[in-house]
Amino acid sequence: MIWKKKQAESLDKDLIAKYKLSPIQAKLFAIRGINTDQQLDFWLNDDESKLADPFLMHDMKKTVNRINQAIDKGEKITVYGDYDADGITATSIMVETLSILGADVDFFIPNRFDDGYGPSLERYQELVNNGTKLIITVDNGVTGIEEVNYAKKCGVDTIVTDHHIFQDEIPDAYAIVHCNYPNQDYPFDDYCGAGVAYTICRALMTDNMSELLDLAMIGTIGDMVKVSGEGHIIVKRGLEILNNTQRPGLRALIKNAGLELGSIDASDVGFAICPRINAVGRLADANLAVNLLLCDDEEEAEKLASIVEKLNDKRKQLTQEIFEICEKQIQQYGWQSKKTLVLYDHNFHEGVLGLVTNKIAEKYHKPTIILTEADNGELKGSGRSVVGFNLFNALIKLKGTVLTKFGGHEFACGLSLKKDSLVKLRNCFESSFQPVATSELVKMYDDELNLNDLTLDTYRQMVKVGPFGTDNPEPVFSITNPHISKLIKIGQNKNHIKMCVSNFSNELDLIGFDRSYLDTNILPYVHMIMVTLGINKWNNKAKLQGIISDFIFAAPPSLTSVRIVDLRNENYIMGFADRYLLFDKNSIEIANNIDNISSDKIILAADYMQNNESVVFLDTPTSKEQFDRVLNNDFNKIYLRFLIDPYPISKLPDRELFESIFNYIVNHPNLSLSDYKLVATYLGINYDCIKFVLRVFWELNWIDYDVKNELIKAITSPKVTKITDSKYFQAISQRLTFTDMLKNMSSDSLLKYIKDHNSNL
Incomplete structure (x- = not known):
């Protein structure tokens, strides 16, 4: 991974003065290409009154006329939504508006487990049978070819409103309202389902419908669509509406999330509100969430919000439990x-x-x-x-x-x-x-963070360049050569870190999620920390903090004269060496999959011809002779890691395991190697270990392998031999012994051994 600093021409001084921009605001606007009077005026001042004419969207006039016709005739309208935060808010927007207009309106949210995603023919049939005369889809519908055709044959019109990618065939609907319909005149093409629903409601009501912006904003953040263009207005104004919302359901949800009205930002919506709404559809019937958002009774809202909170707690618990089981499978x-x-x-x-x-x-x-x-x-x-x-x-x-x-x-x-x-x-x-090749993966950061000038007011200034999200990413700052103190592991499983960076006059607390690999041995190698900024609210006090995006490592100045560095006890690869040497070609694929290593830095030790480079011994040499040959090279610095074992097993199976597998072969003849992958899971044994045992059995002539049909069976009367008679067993045993020696030898002994074999070191 490579980080590069974003570059941009400075903002015009007259524009900075006109809009009273602070240095950090001017810098961030310039980086984002918001550098003209018109662009700055839009970003800082435009509101929902400046949104495009909703009738520019495809089939909008037909849609409005058909809905009004249904209302006038008293026809039953059903809004067909979806079970995520976008679908739930889109449904709420449409139902609320149609109710205001006096429509006979109902809604249907698919059940994730019974109905799956999107249109369901069975559910369309139920809607037709229960008297629905007009179906309005929100946040779905473009794939409903069969369903829309069925409704049409039954005399029921369908208005499809969606934002998902069109497939090869488009539904034969009465009308299709889509933010990205081909060749339409509407200027913004990346609304979520709630944004499209809000646009229809603007057209229906011939009004800006500002009171719906909180719901449209939640759907926008939840579905990670653009927060630039009209998405910027939706989110900016939606946050303002949300922070003053009178919706009992949202107020109860916000209270349970530990948020405070008046200080909710886009991050709070993305990490606290949307997950709670999504939790309902993940674990239960998403109708509950729609009822919560539409609820106008405070007591009922509190009851529903309490149920949502319990579902969210269960969601977090299930997520952690399954995550831990998955990790055990990977290790096992x-x-x-x-x-x-x-x-x-x-x-x-x-x-x-x-x-x-x-x-x-x-x-x-x-x-x-x-x-x-x-x-x-x-x-x-x-x-x-x-x-x-x-x-x-x-x-x-x-x-x-x-x-x-x-x-x-x-x-x-x-x-x-x-x-x-x-x-x-x-x-x-x-x-x-x-x-x-990880060398091709480049991330961009905005600027170096000046700790001297860093205050809560700095953050408040930065927020005005937001709201941040898709197409307007949250600013990332670098902290170079940081002075780090107070490193502690936090969280129930101690998988997060908290630390402090400081200079002579100021300090900043940092939080790193899933960064448990960082410890005091690695701290000296931290050259830069990439962070985003946020507010930590605790006991009614607000404090600025940084969220760690990444670490960039380099050799610390204190190690300039040190030629051999023992990092065998560290599992994390820091990725700053000139070259990563592998002793076994089978380790190449594994090394290529390590996140922090560029593939062009990986080379077999036998092919290494360079001089005066810093190198990492990434895997374990297979023999003393191989190790000694490599030590003859002219290295500037050696980092000892030995992380990858180039063997099928990490330790020799015991006698009981050999017996268990042989008995299984006897009792289950004519299984293939692929079958033994399933057997590995059944027996709770690593598949590579089973392959090792099978190879030993084959060499000792205890099993027969039908090459043509790839089938394995035990030989009826095998020759009496010992497992240790296998040449393959002996070779792997010797390699494992040497590996264990290298991994467990004291640091002083190993460094002396290397120096004895390379006078340059």
């Missing part, structure tokens, strides 16, 4: 060395799989799929990717063969498959992965 089966992860347990709760998948992918830096078992016996779940790997392209080719259902985009997906296709999915997913 040795999947840390895999390029991809496919994790499964029939007890996993479907509603939180997307959250867990995201956490696992972020922690292990691997494309990840997590599956559970559905009521119909199929496996279903979620996938998340990493930068540089297109998840959609890797899996779409499996639809109809390995996968029964699949949908998604580059970084996220949902999928289903038959249970007996799990091994094939793992194999196909693993073989599809092509690592991207």
Whole structure:
């Protein structure tokens, strides 16, 4: 990962004076290309009255006329929503407006577990049978070809309002209102479902409908659409409305979240309000959330909000429990060395799989799929990717063969498959992965943070360049050569850190989530810290704090004269060395998948021809002779890591394990190597360990391997030999012994050994 500082021409001094911009505001506006009088005036002063004419959106006039016709005739209207924060707020916006107009309106939110995502023919049939004459979809509908056709044949009109990508076929709806409809005149193309619903309501009411902006804003932040252009107005004004909201449901929700009206920002909405609304659809019936938002009775609102809070607590608990189970699976089966992860347990709760998948992918830096078992016996779940790997392209080719259902985009997906296709999915997913060179991955930061001038007022000035989100990212600042103190591990599992950076006159507390790898041994190597700024509110006091985005490491000046550095006890790769040497070619794929190492810095030790570089011994040499040969090179500095073991196993199996596997082969003849992947899970044994044992058995002529059919069976009367007679067993045993010696040798002894073999060091 490479961080580069954003560059931009300074803002015109007259504009700075006209809009009374502070230095940090002027800098951030310039970086974001908001550098003209018109752009600054829009950003700082425009409100909902400046939104485009809603009738510029495709089919808006038809939509308004049909809704008014339904109201005049007393026809029943059903709003068909979705179970996430966007779908719930879009439904609430539409129902509230139609109720004001006197419509006979009802709403339907699909159940995640019974109905799945999007239109359902069975539910459309129910709506038609219960007397609905007009269906209005919000935050869904563009995929409802069959459903819309059914309604039309029954004399029921459907108005599709959506923002998702059009498929090859477009529904034959009465009207389609879509923020990104091809060739329409509406100037903004990235509304969420709630934003489209709000636009329709502006048209229906011929009014700005400011009172709906709090809901439209929640949907916008929850669905991570643009907060630039008209999205900026929606979020900026929506936050103002929310901080003065009189909605009993939102007030109760805000109170339970520990937020205070008057000081809620976009981050609070994204990390406190949206997750609570989403928790309802993840674990229960999302109708509850709509009822909460539409509730006008304070006592009822408090009851509903209390239920939502309990669901959110359960959501967090389930997420952590499944996350821990997934981590145990990864450790138990040795999947840390895999390029991809496919994790499964029939007890996993479907509603939180997307959250867990995201956490696992972020922690292990691997494309990840997590599956559970559905009521119909199929496996279903979620996938998340990493930068540089297109998840959609890797899996779409499996639809109809390995996968029964699949949908998604580059970084996220949902999928289903038959249970007996799990091994094939793992194999196909693993073989599809092509690592991207991390040297190509570049992130941008805004500026160096000046601790001398850093105050709460600095943050308040910065906030006026927001609200921040998609297409207007939160500012990231660097702190170079920080003086760090007070490092502590926090959180229930001690997986987060809290630290303080300071200079002679000021200090700033920093929080780092999932940064438990940082310890006092690594602190001297911290060259830069990338942070975003926020407010920590505690006991009615507000204090500025930084949220750690990343660390950049470098060799500290104190180690300039030190030529050999022993970091064998650290698991984290800091990524600043000139070269990473591998003793075994089988370690290359694993090294390429380490997040902080550029692939162009990885080389086999046998091929290394450079001089005077800082190098890392990343894996373990397979023999003393190999190690000694490499030590003859002219190195400037050596970092000893030995993190990757280039062997199929980390320790030799005991006698009982050999007996257990052999008995299994006897009792289960003619299984393939692929079958033994399932056997590994069943027996609770690492698959690589099983392969090692099978290879030993094959060498000792205890098993027969049918190469043509790839089948394994035990030989009836094998020759009586010892496991230790296997040449393969002996070779691995010797390598493991040498590895253990290198890993456990005292630092002084190892450094002396290296110096004895390289006079330059």
